[in-house]
Amino acid sequence: PHYGKITSPIQIIGEDTIRTQKNGFYEVVFGADGKPKRGKPNFDDLVKWFKKKYEFVTLEDTAATLVYEKDYWFDMPSTRIKAFAEDNFTPTPTTSMCVEFEQKLKRKNIVPRNSTVITDKLNFINGIMDIKTGKLEPHSSKYKFTYIIPHPYEPKGDCPKFKQFLLDVACGDKSLATLIAEYAGYCISGTDPSLIQKCALLYGDGSNGIVTGK
Helix, strand or coil, X not given: CXXXXXXXXXXXXXXXXXXXXXXXXXXXXXXXXXXXXXXXXXXXXXXXXXXXXXXXXXXXXXXXXXXXXCCEEEECCHHXXXXXXXXXXXXXXCHHXXXXXXXXXCCCCEECHHHHCCCCEEEECCEEEECCCCCEECCCCCCCCCCCECCCCXXXXXXXXXXXXXXXXCCCCHHHHHHHHHHHHHHHHCCCHHHCCCCCCCCCCCCCCHHHHC
């Protein structure tokens, strides 16, 4: 119904379109003489560009920016975020512009701190192991692991040195060695501490494995 009635140019763009990227993430305005010139920086467009480059979230309690890279989430330092702004704004931005970009970025993709607490899985270099089933699944950013165990998970693997160490510090007492291993497993499992309500005290005269065990 509006065919032929609209005389001004219309540009339809999607919400993910980065309109100012070709202009160094600055707006283009026209002066009184009709000539284009550089306008204000477009922080929203630079945030969109960051989203295209990185999968990220912001922790609501600390405002830390976690970026998914190489099978786990790492805390991207403030200096790297500001460097991203400096590398992409053309001409080079002021310090206050870099700070404003970082603050704007940290108000996006906010998640609760407990989203990084995963108690039923472990993140190995060859995949994610389900503690209950022992099965391995591919790495995925849906799990907010902030670490990766630098070893592959081997279902049939053994640990003879660790077992011998437990026997040594337990003076050959197999039941005590089993108890130490069980408690150690509880400590690294992320299980709710209220379920056990126990505290282990390691004591000795020295050179008996206490520090090594810790």
